Amino acid sequence: MKLSTIRFNGETYAARQEGEEHVVLDGFSDVGALLQHPEWADIATSRGGTRLPSTAVELAPVIPRPGKIICVGANYQTHIEEMGADVPEYPTLFAKYPEALIGASDPIDLPVEDELIDWEAELAIVVGTAGRRIPVDAAAAHIAGYSVANDISMRGYQFRTMQWLQGKTWENSTPLGPVMVTPEEMPPAAMIRTVLDGDVMQESSIDDLLFSPEQLVSYISTILTLNVGDVILTGTPSGVGFGMNPQRFIKEGSVVETSIEGIGVLRNRAQRQPAVTDSTAQSHSMV
Structure with missing residues (x-):
């Protein structure tokens, strides 16, 4: 599984990459926020959301604000x-x-x-x-x-x-x-x-x-x-x-x-x- 933090319309979102698309994982602003959930792997695997083509988004640092x-x-x-x-x-x-x-x-x-x-x-x-x-x-x-x-x-x-x-x-x-x-x-x-x-x-x-x-x-x-x-x-x-x-x-x-x-x-x-x-x-x- 590949996870990304995307920029779209002035906001950032955690997303699952599938080929040339990013599936938005609703409720999580970035991959770092997603990882804070104890069931992050199940959420990332199963949750479906808006599909955005790679050409429509920018990629932020995958973990934008790590603690260390x-x-x-x-x-x-x-x-x-x-x-x-x-x-x-x-x-x-x-x-x-x-x-x-x-x-x-x-x-x-x-x-x-x-x-x-x-x-x-x-x-x-x-x-x-x-x-x-x-x-x-x-x-x-x-x-x-x-x-x-x-x-x-x-x-x-x-x-x-x-x-x-x-x-x-x-x-x-x-x-x-x-x-x-x-x-x-x-x-x-x-x-x-x-x-x-x-x-x-x-x-x-x-x-x-x-x-x-x-x-x-x-x-x-x-x-x-x-x-x-x-x-x-x-x-x-x-x-x-x-x-x-x-x-x-x-x-x-x-x-x-x-x-x-x-x-x-x-x-x-x-x-x-x-x-x-x-x-x-x-x-x-x-x-």
């Missing part, structure tokens, strides 16, 4: 090598915030403050059942499904210090979608790929993850409770622009396509944003 977005760095061997890092004994964790999220075809905002804008295709885990200190062998039952994310990274800011967060959670930069696929439909060795302006930059398989989704759910839940609708980004394979010689980065007008077999494709065009976006900040700067 926990990201994992250095989780593919080849990516660790290209970044010159050591193989970690434990997952490397950092956070994003909901303001970073955009939909499957929304523009990526490029800040004027950083020119080193990189791509990172990632498998995203969506938590479906809350838990703390979840054993690895029970972790699969806590996963509602999987989605695609691109952890767009502002490398100039990321490497200002040893802490990565400042390069990882810029507003309107991280596409999440196009749908959430329930676990039974996920190919175990699904291909993950990034294409930049027609050139294949990343191509790998999700079974090359150092720490599996179940291991990540277990490890993170040791630290804090994972709640329904929380999102975990599991890391990226090799092929990022920072690791190339010469380096390559996303520019204004670039089209970034991120896909995972069995889930779908994100297609996002990059647009440059002005340095000042808040009218109050602008007026203060002129004083």
Whole structure:
């Protein structure tokens, strides 16, 4: 089953994707709200509503306002090598915030403050059942499904210090979608790929993850409770622009396509944003 959060007539709705149509799940504003219902899977499977063609809707981030977005760095061997890092004994964790999220075809905002804008295709885990200190062998039952994310990274800011967060959670930069696929439909060795302006930059398989989704759910839940609708980004394979010689980065007008077999494709065009976006900040700067 594939679930989406659609935009239609100025509102958002949870929907079930069937081919080229989205079946609106009445009463739920997005997939995150749907997951809060204990019988969400039965509702999503059986409920019928208005059918909208894909051409009539836009796709919002599949979970628009997750309570937590926990990201994992250095989780593919080849990516660790290209970044010159050591193989970690434990997952490397950092956070994003909901303001970073955009939909499957929304523009990526490029800040004027950083020119080193990189791509990172990632498998995203969506938590479906809350838990703390979840054993690895029970972790699969806590996963509602999987989605695609691109952890767009502002490398100039990321490497200002040893802490990565400042390069990882810029507003309107991280596409999440196009749908959430329930676990039974996920190919175990699904291909993950990034294409930049027609050139294949990343191509790998999700079974090359150092720490599996179940291991990540277990490890993170040791630290804090994972709640329904929380999102975990599991890391990226090799092929990022920072690791190339010469380096390559996303520019204004670039089209970034991120896909995972069995889930779908994100297609996002990059647009440059002005340095000042808040009218109050602008007026203060002129004083």
